[in-house]
Amino acid sequence: MTMLDAARAGDEGAFTDLVAPHLRELHVHCYRMLGSLDDADDALQEVLVSAWRGLTGYAGHASVRTWLYAIATNRCLTVLRTGRRRPREVALPFEAPPPDDRTDVPWLQPYPDAWLPHEPVEPGPAARYDATESIALAFVAALQVLPPRQVAVVVLGDVLGYAQTEIAAMTGTTPTVVKGLLQRGRATLARRDRDQPRTDRQVDLMVAHRFARALENGDVDGVVALLTDDGWLAMPPLPHVYRGRASVGAFLRAAHDWRAGRRLTLTEVRANGGPAFVGTMSGGADEIPGGVYVLTTRSGHLVSATRFLDDRLARVVDMTCPRP
Numbered sequence: 001m002t003m004l005d006a007a008r009a010g011d012e013g014a015f016t017d018l019v020a021p022h023l024r025e026l027h028v029h030c031y032r033m034l035g036s037l038d039d040a041d042d043a044l045q046e047v048l049v050s051a052w053r054g055l056t057g058y059a060g061h062a063s064v065r066t067w068l069y070a071i072a073t074n075r076c077l078t079v080l081r082t083g084r085r086r087p088r089e090v091a092l093p094f095e096a097p098p099p100d101d102r103t104d105v106p107w108l109q110p111y112p113d114a115w116l117p118h119e120p121v122e123p124g125p126a127a128r129y130d131a132t133e134s135i136a137l138a139f140v141a142a143l144q145v146l147p148p149r150q151v152a153v154v155v156l157g158d159v160l161g162y163a164q165t166e167i168a169a170m171t172g173t174t175p176t177v178v179k180g181l182l183q184r185g186r187a188t189l190a191r192r193d194r195d196q197p198r199t200d201r202q203v204d205l206m207v208a209h210r211f212a213r214a215l216e217n218g219d220v221d222g223v224v225a226l227l228t229d230d231g232w233l234a235m236p237p238l239p240h241v242y243r244g245r246a247s248v249g250a251f252l253r254a255a256h257d258w259r260a261g262r263r264l265t266l267t268e269v270r271a272n273g274g275p276a277f278v279g280t281m282s283g284g285a286d287e288i289p290g291g292v293y294v295l296t297t298r299s300g301h302l303v304s305a306t307r308f309l310d311d312r313l314a315r316v317v318d319m320t321c322p323r324p
Helices: 003-008 012-034 037-053 064-082 137-143 148-159 164-171 175-195 205-216 220-226 244-258 311-317
Strands: 227-234 240-243 263-271 274-282 288-298 301-308
Touching: 003 012, 012 037, 012 064, 012 137, 012 148, 037 064, 064 148, 064 164, 137 148, 137 175, 137 288, 148 164, 148 175, 164 175, 205 220, 205 263, 205 274, 205 288, 205 301, 220 227, 220 244, 220 301, 227 244, 240 244, 263 288, 274 311, 288 311
Parallel strands: 227 301
Antiparallel strands: 227 240, 263 274, 274 288, 288 301
16 A cells, blocks of 8 residues: 555555655745745645545646645635735834835745755746745745736746646646736736846845844944945834835934843844844843844845844744754
């Protein structure tokens, strides 16, 4: 009896062994589509329940991996269509200056590199993005503004490299529809790339370290000096966005004034394929979280700093061990 046969016969251990090799990449897949660790966690659990219940209907025409990706894609599509994503409510502990703009994706969260697959499966020949590009925070955020079906086909086709006929089978549509969705999704992402400043594929480590040192030392001018003219600061799950040196500097000065008497320490970790920082503030009776920072750079300058305010993320992203 094969592992699949045993799982179909109700052997939960065999089912666990059957799906275990694919859990990491399925979790990343759900994260790419949904942009949120919380939603990816929930979606993956629902995928496993659906797979367990649907084993008898799995005919084996596609690989187990492809079958699981189809279930995961359709589960994420359900989440996207129902608009179920609701970011946790947080509030700044000080009065901040008015923001310049609002983010389109307040539910966005970082992804710890320690949770990525140890040996990712090579994408198919249709893939347009490599492993680093496809987990970058900017790319994940850009996906969130696409209509749900475009998100699905772009991730399946341009990230995972599935052929259009395979995507059609996985999403219950036709290759012609998939082709149209891919064209529209790619066009939207291309326009977004043109409208937003180009960034380095890899975060400039020197810039990242200078940012961390300046922020730790309360050197607001030092942080502002690193910014490009169009540099910005965002703080999910708050929708606030501060654009330009003057606005970013005003916010950082308000934060520094509130932090008086507390020391900020930034510990370098890895998230979304590059360096990130987990903040800790001390000086009172207890240490308290000080945010998670994910940066983008361009030509030796800082283009953006995304500071995630949810205290739970500091504990998650700081983990150096794989997701249990």
